[in-house]
Amino acid sequence: xxxxxxxxxxxxxxxxxxxxxxxxxxxxxxxxxxxxxxxxxxxxxxxxxxxxxxxxxxxxxxxxxxxxxxxxxxxxxxxxxxxxxxxxxxxxxxxxxxxxxxxxxxxxxxxxxxxxxxxxxxxxxxxxxxxxxxxxxxxxxxxx
Amino acid sequence: xxxxxxxxxxxxxxxxxxxxxxxxxxxxxxxxxxxxxxxxxxxxxxxxxxxxxxxxxxxxxxxxxxxxxxxxxxxxxxxxxxxxxxxxxxxxxxxxxxxxxxxxxxxxxxxxxxxxxxxxxxxxxxxxxxxxxxxxxxxxxxxx
DNA sequence: CTGAATCCTAGGCGATACTG
DNA sequence: CAGTATCGCCTAGGATTCAG
Numbered sequence: 001x002x003x004x005x006x007x008x009x010x011x012x013x014x015x016x017x018x019x020x021x022x023x024x025x026x027x028x029x030x031x032x033x034x035x036x037x038x039x040x041x042x043x044x045x046x047x048x049x050x051x052x053x054x055x056x057x058x059x060x061x062x063x064x065x066x067x068x069x070x071x072x073x074x075x076x077x078x079x080x081x082x083x084x085x086x087x088x089x090x091x092x093x094x095x096x097x098x099x100x101x102x103x104x105x106x107x108x109x110x111x112x113x114x115x116x117x118x119x120x121x122x123x124x125x126x127x128x129x130x131x132x133x134x135x136x137x138x139x140x141x142x143x144x
Numbered sequence: 145x146x147x148x149x150x151x152x153x154x155x156x157x158x159x160x161x162x163x164x165x166x167x168x169x170x171x172x173x174x175x176x177x178x179x180x181x182x183x184x185x186x187x188x189x190x191x192x193x194x195x196x197x198x199x200x201x202x203x204x205x206x207x208x209x210x211x212x213x214x215x216x217x218x219x220x221x222x223x224x225x226x227x228x229x230x231x232x233x234x235x236x237x238x239x240x241x242x243x244x245x246x247x248x249x250x251x252x253x254x255x256x257x258x259x260x261x262x263x264x265x266x267x268x269x270x271x272x273x274x275x276x277x278x279x280x281x282x283x284x285x286x287x288x
Numbered sequence: 289c290t291g292a293a294t295c296c297t298a299g300g301c302g303a304t305a306c307t308g
Numbered sequence: 309c310a311g312t313a314t315c316g317c318c319t320a321g322g323a324t325t326c327a328g
Contacts, residue, residue: 023263024256025181032176037169079269090289107258112168114251119167125223234309
């Protein structure tokens, strides 16, 4: 028998529910990588949800050519972004949110708005935790 | 001047908006790590949103003691989970979602439900992409 | 302009052993 | 039972160079 919570299927065992690696983790892991949300955000606010490679690169502070390429490549592979190639000289490439990509924005926005609302408290908790446990933090100590 | 999209602040430059590393990425990166959502999911469905260490360990397929410790530690640091220590012999430790942790569930659920709904299409897109581009995939090729 | 190919390093994560 | 300490692998991701 299978139930579901947060989109994850799990089986009821004698010892309780048992989850397995799952789709949400898979997608969250991509969104959680270093540049993906920044790329999506940029496309989200741009006219036509569409930008060329160099515009994305200029718009995202610190991203390298390589990482931008890899990031949009992964988004394209997942069907969230469509790549438009214009064989001019010099070549021009534009990336555009697909219908699915656009459909993701509201859900993403809903979640990120929770983050925005609660971010101050999270920061506060981290500082409190770090203060109480001396200097050692598990993740990054940067407050960012 | 600062505007905001998806909880990310950005500045309008002559060349367009310019995002910086931000809170949503920070939180998404934690949720996107290998075990965090599984731990949260487990706490979400458990009575009282509360489980002891060994219950979490048993419930999550393949997680090691070390990774579970690190994961709950980070959640505790962010204030999403509270650690209850009972100095018995043998010791007993329970982890419980905080108010903020519980408050996160609806937003997370909203987003993960989008993932669940669109997961089949994402998988389809990946297979199509991989098929067209021979065998090489950037991320994991496992369909999960 | 866009992006592929190399090289290299930091850190996530697993395996294992040890402790109160 | 819950947690820490070590070690070692492996991959994300940065810097640089080459190419169409």
